[in-house]
Amino acid sequence: MARIIVVTSGKGGVGKTTTSAAISMGLAKKGHKTVVIDFDVGLRNLDLIMGCERRVVYDIINVINGEATLNQALIKDKNCNLLSILPASQTRNKDALTLEGVEKILEELSKDFKYIVCDSPAGIETGAHLAMYFADDAFVVTNPEVSSVRDSDRMLGLLSSKSRRAERGEEPIKEYLLLSRYSPERVKSGEMLSLDDVQDILSLHLLGVIPESKSVLTSSNAGTPVILDEKSDAGQAYADIVARYLGETRPHRFIDEKSGFFRKLFGGK
Amino acid sequence: MSLLDYFRSSKASSASLAKERLQILVAYERSSDSQPAYLPELQKELLAVIQRYVNINKDAMTINLEQTDNRETLELNIVLPDAHRV
Numbered sequence A: 001m002a003r004i005i006v007v008t009s010g011k012g013g014v015g016k017t018t019t020s021a022a023i024s025m026g027l028a029k030k031g032h033k034t035v036v037i038d039f040d041v042g043l044r045n046l047d048l049i050m051g052c053e054r055r056v057v058y059d060i061i062n063v064i065n066g067e068a069t070l071n072q073a074l075i076k077d078k079n080c081n082l083l084s085i086l087p088a089s090q091t092r093n094k095d096a097l098t099l100e101g102v103e104k105i106l107e108e109l110s111k112d113f114k115y116i117v118c119d120s121p122a123g124i125e126t127g128a129h130l131a132m133y134f135a136d137d138a139f140v141v142t143n144p145e146v147s148s149v150r151d152s153d154r155m156l157g158l159l160s161s162k163s164r165r166a167e168r169g170e171e172p173i174k175e176y177l178l179l180s181r182y183s184p185e186r187v188k189s190g191e192m193l194s195l196d197d198v199q200d201i202l203s204l205h206l207l208g209v210i211p212e213s214k215s216v217l218t219s220s221n222a223g224t225p226v227i228l229d230e231k232s233d234a235g236q237a238y239a240d241i242v243a244r245y246l247g248e249t250r251p252h253r254f255i256d257e258k259s260g261f262f263r264k265l266f267g268g269k
Numbered sequence B: 001m002s003l004l005d006y007f008r009s010s011k012a013s014s015a016s017l018a019k020e021r022l023q024i025l026v027a028y029e030r031s032s033d034s035q036p037a038y039l040p041e042l043q044k045e046l047l048a049v050i051q052r053y054v055n056i057n058k059d060a061m062t063i064n065l066e067q068t069d070n071r072e073t074l075e076l077n078i079v080l081p082d083a084h085r086v
Helices: A016-029 A046-050 A060-064 A099-112 A126-133 A146-159 A184-188 A195-202 A214-222 A233-245 A261-266 B003-008 B014-033 B039-053
Strands: A003-008 A034-038 A083-086 A115-119 A137-142 A174-182 A205-211 B061-067 B072-078
Touching: A003 A016, A003 A126, A016 A034, A016 A046, A016 A083, A016 A115, A016 A137, A016 A174, A016 A233, A034 A046, A034 A099, A046 A083, A060 A099, A099 A115, A099 A126, A115 A126, A126 A146, A137 A146, A137 A195, A146 A195, A146 B014, A174 A195, A195 A205, A195 B014, A205 A233, A214 A233, B039 B061
Parallel strands: A003 A115, A003 A137, A034 A083, A034 A115, A137 A174, A174 A205
Antiparallel strands: B061 B072
16 A cells, blocks of 8 residues: 655645655655656646656546546656656646546555655645545645745644545544755844744644755756755755655754854854 | 844844744634634624624624533623613
8 A cells, every 4th residue: 555645835835846856756766666746737847847847748637537547647757767757737627636536546556656745736726635635644845934834734724624534534644844945044043933933833743844955946947856966955855854754763954054163153144 | 152143132033023923823713713614604693683682893792612522612702882781
């Protein structure tokens, strides 16, 4: 049986697709057969971040409508043969995504894959609902910023009431916090909510802090998940997150300022 | 702690303002989420009935449903205007 992970946030632009791409690659690199599904019908972007946009032939809606088989729609990642991508449809109506259709796809994928990563669209409409409905684990991507924290809190409410596990009265979805675009310098100067501030409100199990990093943009420019940039801080943060999720103990990083003589002296911004 | 931190800490940071606003908002939204969907409508109708007899305004009435393990309490709090007090 596969483990189904939803990457969610409510708010747009906080790093859901970046995270989906990074953690699915990370899980595959660790030797687990993984598939990542784009649920953002009408505005697909996971293909671009994964660098497979020119290889998309069929999409999830084609599979639901029986116009293609799952194997025809799945794209094998060029960097890691244990990773596959199921793209969203770019042109069709989002209502084409149905609960029954998604359930059937996930059941079929469960036979073949160890991890299924569902990249949720922003908002709380059909795509977001279906991305989380069947989940076992939720990666809640949050920025240290008021609207993102508020939306994350709303999503937590939905995860505990509008999911299959909730409706069946099963063990609830495991919720994890991924605090992204974190800037320890700005936290120190009091301009940004700290990890503790965010945790005082959300109190989730922390999987990791991803620092604000130039490498996220350069990786998306190139169409390679940022986790493959092993030298970058964001890449390392995601590698830690994957390791922690798989049960390794790794000390948290990127929470405090890098120390340096001049920074200490002047408390540089 | 650097020398500059000493001066910085003298004024309230924008992050602490953000946290305060969030805590209030989130607490409110969580409590309204846990209440049944019919509650606002019930409050509106109750208010209309009471207003037939007593001239109160909307803010003078609060309604609250509390749930514990084995019972539910519907609490209705109406502040009557001075003229109606005996």
